[in-house]
Amino acid sequence: MTESAARSSTKALIAASLPRRYRAEQRFRLYGRAAILLAISALGLLLFSVGAQGFSAFSIFRFDLPLHLDTKRIDPNNTGDPKVIAKAPYRALIQQALSDAFPDVRSRRDKRALFGLSTGLNVVELRKRVIKNPALIGTDIRFTAPISDDIDLYLKGKITPRRFITGKGDLVIQQPNPKIITLAAAPESLDFLIAHIRQSRLQQAAKLEVQAQKLRDGLKASNGQVAAAQKQKIEQLEHKAKTIRNAAKGQTLGLNKNDPSILLGFHGGIAKAIRVSAGTISVKPLVRPTSLETTQNWQALILDLPERARRITDQQAAWAEMLVDHGYAKRRFNSIFFTHADSREPELAGIAGAMVGSILTLLATMLAAVPIGILAAIYLEEFAKKNRLTDFIEVNINNLAAVPSIIFGLLGLAVFLNTFHMPRSAPLVGGLVLALMTLPVIIIASRAAIKAVPPSIREAALGIGASKTQTVFDHVLPLAAPGILTGTIIGLARALGETAPLLMIGMVAFIADIPKSLTSPSTAMPVQIYLWASSAERSWEARTAAAIIILLLLMIVLNLTAVFLRHKLERRW
Amino acid sequence: MITLLPFAMLALTGFMLLAWFQGRGKAVSCADGHTSILHSLPGYSGAYLAIWSVLPAFLLLAAYGLFGDLLLGLQMQQKLPPDILALAPEKIELFLRNAHALAFGGTASETSPALTAMAQTYASHARYNQIAVMGLALVLSVGGFFFARRRISKTFRARNHVEAVIFALLVVCSAIAVLTTLGIVLSLLTESLRFFSQINALDFIFGLKWSPQTALRADQVGQSGSFGAVPLFAGTFLITLIAMIVAAPVGLFSAIYLSEYAKPSTRRTVKPILEILAGVPTVVYGFFALLTVGPFIRQAAEAVGLGAQTQSALSAGLVMGIMIIPFVSSLSDDVINAVPQALRDGSYAMGATQAETVRNVVFPAALPGIMGALLLAVSRAIGETMIVVMAAGQSANLTANPLEPVTTVTVQIVTLLTGDQEFDSAKTLSAFALGLALFVITLGLNIISLRVVRKYRERYD
Amino acid sequence: MASITLKPDTNGADATSETHKVRARDVNVFYGAKQALFDVNLDISDRSVTSFIGPSGCGKSTFLRCINRMNDTIDICRVEGDIRLDGKDIYARDVDPVILRASVGMVFQKPNPFPKSIYDNVAYGPRIHGLAANAEELDHIVETSLQRAGLWAEVADRLDEPGTGLSGGQQQRLVIARAIAVRPEVILMDEPCSALDPIATAKIEELIDDLRNNYCIIMVTHSMAQAARVSQHTAFFHLGKLVEAGPTGQIFTNPCDSRTQDYITGRFG
Structure with missing residues (x-):
């Protein structure tokens, strides 16, 4: 009887504890949901803030002023000689065009402010255009250089x-x-x-x-x-x-x-x-x-x-309003951003240079890391005997995968630059450093892919008299290729977003030209983002965010390719 | 100076193709067209010949490309005029550097007749070296070709030879991972030793003041800068702590929810989203910290009457925490999934609710693995660079106030090595000492955590 | 009472008037689209041992897991029909699986002590259910549970050591002690001895026979000898159907169904 009394008191105790316990259960579940929600909303906030800031940089206000290329001032003797044409006073021509738009600006101070609407670097572009096409001399053209970045910001309502x-x-x-x-x-x-x-x-x-x-x-x-x-x-x-x-x-x-x-x-x-x-x-x-x-x-x-x-006076604001009213300034797609390299003037700065730099760097990374990584994986998975040395290599690779990226930069600086005297700021060196960093990722992914090939394939090949090498290269490798490819692309995508090691080997310099070879000084997209983000002027913010958008898009494309390949080529045994 | 190298490489490629066809042709003709009587397929004979014709020459050229400059430098030290030799070592180095610049179209900081003469010696030696190496490469190439061609016959085991080369290649490739580690250790150690020959190691480890300015002139006394790394480690620690305070609970709870509660469809959508967080480049997080989180924290702090700056330990730590969330969650997810279902069943069969099961059974069972995951996350946070460079500030504050800017080990490495740098100065070398410290700490954490996680896996496998 | 009776049907199972602890009517179980149990009807007596026998995959474990609603934890599993404990439908809306599982304990095939100390393993149930008002009470519960499970003498001096450090048989008894600690009425055992050596098995069987005096024990077993040794009632499952159930002696000596006959004589299984 005591047993059944104890049981019913137990039941009562449990029943009494239930509300509290179910509240705890609900709370616990809520914590889990909140954590996930927090993580996702952090991502959302990040993407939103980048998107909101970067969106405006894809358009830009450009002049659309009539400009007379006066023969008398450019090439009075009609020589057609590029040297003569190059020396012409283009600055004055641009200033004339601006003065024509605002004839009542008289004082020197006001004039200087007015001419400030167009950056000095626009002269270079105009000169290039005329040298390229001397037939323009003596005609009226449209001056379509981008307007000064502060005015651009003002017109976009960002000031x-x-x-x-x-x-x-x-x-x-x-x-x-x-x-x-x-x-x-x-x-x-x-x-x-x-x-x-x-x-x-x-x-x-x-x-x-x-x-x-x-x-x-x-x-x-x-x-x-x-x-x-x-x-x-x-x-x-x-x-x-x-x-x-x-x-x-x-x-x-x-x-x-x-x-x-x-x-x-x-x-x-x-x-x-x-x-x-x-x-x-x-x-x-x-x-x-x-x-x-x-x-x-x-x-x-x-x-x-x-x-x-x-940053802009009421006078400048008034001119900006007039330019837009008269159709002398128009909001256009910011093609400069995609065709130019870095510049001191935000309105002339673009990411083409950094993009080419990134592509060259990634090319070097790929050429170095992919073959070495795959071959190393083949050795470790197919040929290496299970012994201390192999264990050591394996532990080594796992640890290398977790070494901070900046350490690889220090390695590159000490070995590639200071010992082997390779060129500073070169995509080649950057690529090699990133290759060393990506190598463990590729090796680990490739080993997993090779391991996933069933032993029956190897046995079949060995059984018909193929050598071990033939078996691996002719039978195992093609079957492991999709997995290797996926892992490699993911590794390369990570290398594309890496910044710190590149800073160490001097890819952080200001470079106004689009790099032409693996050894010409260049920068890379993440480094360009870092450089712009560190600039004080407001108009860099939008451009930085726009560069981030493009970098993220590139990474998304790479990762989607990997996902697509995995789905398309995946084989299940 | 290595201008001819690409052409040489191109020529080698052409020669390689030629050799392949030659070798293949010879093998076929040996067998009178009945290739089945050969020991190895004709292609292997071709490959054998190609390897012998190109590989030795290629190795020579590669070695010259890497070490040619070093060799030239050594030669030049022998050719120094006596009056220069009498100068201080750094003057000699400067002289050589200028001569190098003059000879190869760089910008020299000064010119003098001695320099011009030296530049000419430099250039002529470079030419001489290059011609010598090219000649040697040609000899190796042609010699190898004929040597190997003679050996090709009906019974020649070309495949075995080729496979041996392939095997060697495989070994070399795997060794590169080890060599990288070795390279890291050696380069960090040598530079750090040079640093510690100038600065007392104890002052570095225990010093409380970090201001790495070195003397502008040799006669400036007391201007050697102070290299006390404690503020940097303190800053690193503070930011890592903040990051972990964010990432550990959020990551863990996400992992628990995803593995214990979520429907498979939720899991399928949420996991990739969290992985996006892991894929975002750190420079983007830095931008986010600098322009969104930093100003927000400053305004919020000012609203409650606290002084704060845009760059602060808090903003860097928060954003780093966000970055690490997926790291913690995916590692813990693996660990939690490895807990055997039998333990959960045991708990449910006792009448435990799901939360009680997770808290009292699953979590304690997974704890070693989770600790390993958290350690890996800590190591990641310590080594993270871009977020702190952009959002934490540069001033070496020794403070526990998260609203103040602090600096970290990685920030200082970047600051020290991205400006104008004089080599061999304590300022530059200190970056390597910091790098060494960073490497040792993260390596220790990684080894411990990888071991813990592996042990844990073995327990439940 | 502690002796093992080889002829259990003379030992109490003949009390036909005793009330049935568990009654199952028309139980069908589905895993997704696949049906695992077909129209199972079974009455199970209190204070006795009932064995479920049958070839692997016959549904005996599935049926066992219906009795404490462990199948609820499997998303794709669906149970239809009526299972009553003391006349109360355990699948009724107002029945809380927490309370049900506290009164229907379960022991699994592989001993699964939690990675905690021996003491904490046994104290787990009382703690989560809030059964002990203070530390002394908890100590008392742990001690009596371990005593009932016949483990106290072996572990009394090392209660702080991890439960996973015990031998297999001890672990299984620890798990039984853990189940007893929340004072269940029914104890389900899913092949409790299949992972144990013969000596440990004998000890568990002895324990089961002992526990029969206070609990309704339902056991799935692969071993017909074990069913014959330990249980008073036996139910034979085949291909998801309950073929035959009755006093153990009758099932083993004089089965009604030819399939039972074939199985116990070793024609299949």
Whole structure:
């Protein structure tokens, strides 16, 4: 009887424990799901952030300006001599084209800023084009060089969002003073602008106050002299905040460099607002309007980032807007990115050089690692006797597969460069280093593939009198080929993405030419990505991400090939 | 200077084809067309002749390609004018380097009549060497051809000879893996020894300050830089720790879920996705850390009132953790799958829930293998370069604050060896000492973990 | 009571009035599209040993695994029909496999102690089910379970050593102790001696006979001699069907079905 009592009390205990245990079960399952979700969303975030940043680099704003190749300035005596043509003042011709587009730019300072829209390196391209085709001299051509990278970023809305607001009602020119034009408009049409500036100022003030508060909190902890200096700083901040708050209150708002910029567009010109009040707005023309008649056709452009905090001035922004309005600049597919090597100017930089470098490097890797790897695998799997030495080689290969890649770079530096004096920055050396790194991967994959060939095949071949070598090369190897191929491609794909060893052997240099041979200085795609990612300028970011997209696509293609081959050629015994 | 080499190689290839046809033809004619009476197929005779005609010459040319420069350098040291010989060793080296540059179209840092003369000697010797080697190669080639041709006959065992060569080739190829390890050890050791002849090894291992600036002028005292590697190891450790804090639980739980809970169809889709994470190049992770994670951490830290920079141990560690997740998960997945089903059945038969079975039976049973997997992951994290180069910073901070930038062993190796470098300076050599330390640590971890995993496999096989 | 009876049918199985512990009606089991069991109807008595015999692949293990719903852990397995434990349908919705498996213990073909200490192996069930309020109680459960499994004398001084370090027979008794620790009513044994040597086998058989006084024991065995030695009831399975069941003496001396006859006389199997 005690037994059955014990059993029923056991059952009761178990039943009582169940809710807790099932909650634990649910929790455990949840942890598993969360872990997988976390890993997948990390991948998603990574791909998304690269994609979102890189997408814009595949298009670029390019000039589309009429440019007259004046015979008098290029080749006045009609010699047709390339040397004469090469010496012509192309810079001046480009500048002339820009000046023609903006005839009202007079002062030297403004002109220099205007000419800055086109990088100096565009001269080289134009010269090449004319030398190649002297028949162009004396004709009008379209100047289609890429626009300066900052302007490109601005036009893509990457510097600050461009917010266009269509004007309501009449815009009446009251004082056509050449420096400052005073305009009248229906009060309600300007209300939005005024409210916007007020809000921005209040935010500015709030930020300063938070800063001051933080310092004040810190002050409580410290004491003495430090405190005195800090106190002064806090007071300054608070005073500044107060001033800004006051400035947000007035009926008439004078705009300064800390305010968002407001550009008014009317009559084919652009002017920058400097004072707004209900009903009137004073503006400074940046691009002269063609007429001063009253118009209903006007709009405001709000650039929230203050002029002081951004890389392009309101003047440059105005020119950029005009270029696009007049069709002098167009958003096009960024072919330069795919045809050029690296450049100091982001708008002229491309990945063609790095891509060719990567291909050459991978070629060297393949030529070195594939035969050696396969032959080594054949030896270890088919010929080697099971002894200490073979064991040692095997342990060696397994360990080599886990040695950090940078160590292979050090090996390359010490052996290939410093001992054998091979050329620095050469795809040949890079390829050899990567080959040493890839070798264990290929050997391991090839051994697995060879091992998977059933012994009956070998026995059959040996049975009809083939030698061991004939058996292996004529019968085993062809059957193991798909597996070997798959493993090799995966190994090569990994080598394609490897960066650190290449840094060690000098493939990290700035190289503006597409490499032509296995020994010419070059870089590789991952290294190019590293170089660009380390550049400070904003416009490199998108290009880096775009290069990553292309690298990832290449790797995906390689891996898909491997998967496809595995499915297509796989044989099951 | 090795300009003629490609042509020589091309000529050798042509000669090889010729020899093959010759050998084959001779074998066929020996047998009067009845090839079945030959010991070996005619193709083997062709291959035999081709090998003899080309291989010795090829080996000679390859050796010259690799060591020709070294040989020339040695010859030149004999030809140095006496006034140069009297100079300090580094001056002699500079002189030779300049002469080399002048002779072969490089850029020399200075010119002098002595240099010009030396350059001429250099060039003429190079020419002489090249002609001599080419001649020797020709002799070897032709000699080998006739020697081998004479031996081809009806009973000649061409196949055995060819197979012996193939066998030798196989052995050489397998030896390359060993040679690579040897090369790594030797090159790291020799350079490190040179470093330790200048810097005390104890200062390197236990020193707390890392600022590898070396003296610009010889007379600058106290400017020898400090090579205390502790901050680098501390930084490496900190980042590895953060990475493992991310990767170990996420990777393990993923593996457990995939192997114990997930439907086969889920497994089929999720596993390849995780493998994509492993295939993404590390430079891409570096970019992600630098431009997405770093700024996010800085803003988040500032929002809660903490100072932080874009480059920090945390951002590098987090991203490295993400990179290592698939590594941990796929290795643990293998390990967990190797736990015999009988143990699970035993637990279920006791009325344990799935989670209890995993926690109390499967996990402890798999623990040695999982430890091995985690050790491999740690070794991977320690040796990872690009993420930390881009996201961790360069300043050798000795700190445990993950929001501060730290530097690691790999970052310093890259920094030391990618700028302008003077050879033989302690600064450059210290990179090899760091490399040696890195190699020893990762090798130790790998050996331990590979052994643990192997032992574990054997237990349940 | 500890002696092995060679004629078990005189030893208690004749009590026809005793209640049936397990009742199976029209049990069909499918692995995917393949049917493994066909319309099995069987009553199993409490406090006795019932053997399932039959050639390999006949479905006896499959049927055994239905009784504690171990087949639930196999995704493609589907069980139809009605199996009752003490009159309660074990496949009913409100039955929790956790509670069921606690009261229907199982011992497997190959001893499968967990890679833990001997103590932790036995304490495993009580711990997960929360059966012991404190350490003393747990110690007590472990001790009595090991005693009942006849292992206490051999391991009392090395409870901290890993269970995997014991000999095969000891491991199997450890697994039985582990099952006993959660106070089951039924113990299923899937060829418990097939991996053991004759001496270890004898010990296990002795133990089984001993345990019969407190538990309903259902055992799959390959050895007809073992079935004859240990069990009071025997069921013969063939090709997924239950051919014949009854008191062991009757099955071995006077089977009704010719297939049973052929099997026990060694014509096939």
